[in-house]
Amino acid sequence: MAKVYVTRRERFNAAHKLWNPKWSEEKNFEIFGKCANENWHGHNYELFVTVKGQPDEDTGCIIDLKLLSVIINERVIDKLDHRNLNLDVPFMQGKMASTENLAVGIWGEIAESIKSHGCELHSVRVHETENNYAEYLGE
């Protein structure tokens, strides 16, 4: 049977700061640039969640996209939207608030739930800006 990949996009706005306390101020700004700004800054994030599965005989779909949206919103968007990624988000505690770590963290929050609905999570892609995104495939 054909395996198909389906993607749902969600959006959230959040603040963060990239700062490594082991480094000097100079090195932090050299490595993280504007993302090291002391008093935080925000991004308009876009999240793309791709699931894979075989189309159901009765619906022709691999997952109800309304249901996928509910899973993503309840498990991650509600925890991320209009929050501070460094301070407010339980699954980001103790990690650098990078796009990479965000993608890995989001995977951990939704993978099981998607599986329980007969589908498999394929990738989590987080766009921080128009030009930069990180993608996690669960490896």
Ligand code: NI
């Ligand atoms: Ni930033």
